[in-house]
Amino acid sequence: MSQENTAQGLWAATAKGHVNLETFSGSTHTRVAIIGGGYTGLSAALHLAKQGEDVVLLEGSDIGHGGAGRNVGLVNAGLWLMPEDVIRLVGKEHGEDLINVLGASPDLVYELIDRYDIHCEAWRHGTLHCADARSGYKALQERERQWQKRGAPVKLLDKDEAAEKTGSTAFLGALLDERAGTVHPLSYAYGLARAALKEGAALFTHSPVQDLERSNNGWLLKTPGGELTAESVIVAVQGYPEAAFSDQIQGLVPFNYFQFATPPLPKDILATVLPGRQGSWDTNLILSSYRLDAAGRLIVGSVGMVENWAWDLHKAWADRTIKKVFPQVGEVPLEYGWWGRIAMTPDHIPRFHVMDKQMAMVTGYNGRGIGPGTVFGKLLAQYMISGSPQRIPLPVSPIAPVTFRRLRGLFYEAGARMYHLIQRRI
Numbered sequence: 001m002s003q004e005n006t007a008q009g010l011w012a013a014t015a016k017g018h019v020n021l022e023t024f025s026g027s028t029h030t031r032v033a034i035i036g037g038g039y040t041g042l043s044a045a046l047h048l049a050k051q052g053e054d055v056v057l058l059e060g061s062d063i064g065h066g067g068a069g070r071n072v073g074l075v076n077a078g079l080w081l082m083p084e085d086v087i088r089l090v091g092k093e094h095g096e097d098l099i100n101v102l103g104a105s106p107d108l109v110y111e112l113i114d115r116y117d118i119h120c121e122a123w124r125h126g127t128l129h130c131a132d133a134r135s136g137y138k139a140l141q142e143r144e145r146q147w148q149k150r151g152a153p154v155k156l157l158d159k160d161e162a163a164e165k166t167g168s169t170a171f172l173g174a175l176l177d178e179r180a181g182t183v184h185p186l187s188y189a190y191g192l193a194r195a196a197l198k199e200g201a202a203l204f205t206h207s208p209v210q211d212l213e214r215s216n217n218g219w220l221l222k223t224p225g226g227e228l229t230a231e232s233v234i235v236a237v238q239g240y241p242e243a244a245f246s247d248q249i250q251g252l253v254p255f256n257y258f259q260f261a262t263p264p265l266p267k268d269i270l271a272t273v274l275p276g277r278q279g280s281w282d283t284n285l286i287l288s289s290y291r292l293d294a295a296g297r298l299i300v301g302s303v304g305m306v307e308n309w310a311w312d313l314h315k316a317w318a319d320r321t322i323k324k325v326f327p328q329v330g331e332v333p334l335e336y337g338w339w340g341r342i343a344m345t346p347d348h349i350p351r352f353h354v355m356d357k358q359m360a361m362v363t364g365y366n367g368r369g370i371g372p373g374t375v376f377g378k379l380l381a382q383y384m385i386s387g388s389p390q391r392i393p394l395p396v397s398p399i400a401p402v403t404f405r406r407l408r409g410l411f412y413e414a415g416a417r418m419y420h421l422i423q424r425r426i
């Protein structure tokens, strides 16, 4: 394995259903333009087209080029934050709605997968949030209390039950969330693109929006090959803002996450590793994630980017982690390594920006974008149809640069490297 394959790694190598799309050219008008071909943009395109709206999506690179093609594939219910923290930060008015909407977001994901027959290794067996320390176990107890109070099907497993579910004795317990599951993230994005096309949306790739300006009754978007006028615009560039939107990176905290994947595990060993196929992650501040793909590869991930010398450091950590957490796997070579940029906000709450009545975006999913991207795409589509932002359960906020942005990024990147240098050595 070399460092060359660090863009979408395993997902690019195994994705199903890639769609060959044309580059945008010429001069056209549409009712709604969407910028970005990840979950948010594709879901918005799909739901707008389904309502009979004329919609054009422009993707700067290829479908799933951003977080959608690089993530862990955990279809989580809700944000990282516990429900009561969400209410404290966004207020009661939006908070309860946000919790309910995102708590139910896996329903929409799996419903679309079923309805459009999306082949994306979709499993809905729940996820496991694993306690790797006493403090983590206490935090999971509190998480269980807050979600159960809201009627969510979450259950805290003790050490033995967690060992049975994970196939590892490394954890003191685990919170099983039955609302959640896993997908092949890039195949899911391709599937959404196919669904949007089927409903009548026009999608273009390798068509970065390089410039945009107000036009008579909407917006004029310029790509290298063409010009598109639109009455309304949905900006769905998230953690990968390019060209006309590159400044928007200033509103996000730099936070990277990498993954390494083994070759498919032998059948007898595979039966002992996450035997229920739940995706999992731990309670550590520099968290680790563990999941399987359909071929039986074990995928481990954590905070940081795998580039240059950090590649060796994080890879050595991944090797040690597999040995310590799943010793039954033994010595295995790692086959793929890749990383991506998470759209993180300082308080871990997503942002709803309305640039003017006809241009809006929701961003900052903080590493939870499969469900939220799919749901917010749908809600943004409804907003563009109704003209009312009321159904979006977030306060409208201005785009503001993050203070001490570089320093915060350095804190996470350097902290993760230092931690991975020493973690699981003994």
Ligand SMILES: Cc1cc2nc3c(=O)[nH]c(=O)nc-3n(C[C@H](O)[C@H](O)[C@H](O)COP(=O)(O)OP(=O)(O)OC[C@H]3O[C@@H](n4cnc5c(N)ncnc54)[C@H](O)[C@@H]3O)c2cc1C
Binding pocket: 035, 036, 037, 038, 039, 040, 041, 042, 058, 059, 060, 061, 062, 063, 064, 065, 066, 067, 068, 069, 070, 071, 072, 073, 074, 075, 076, 207, 208, 209, 210, 236, 237, 238, 239, 240, 241, 242, 243, 244, 245, 256, 257, 258, 339, 340, 341, 342, 343, 365, 366, 367, 368, 369, 370, 371, 372, 373
């Ligand atoms: C490593 C990693 C792990 C993650 N793990 C999980 C997980 O397990 N579960 C989960 O739910 N979420 C996870 N996430 C978050 C999730 O991937 C994102 O929240 C999700 O992809 C956001 O979808 P999106 O459509 O809003 O943005 P993206 O998927 O990032 O798509 C944005 C698109 O906009 C395009 N674009 C940018 N600028 C322009 C332009 N000027 N013109 C045209 N197109 C443009 C980009 O090329 C890109 O394709 C993870 C993210 C990363 C990076």
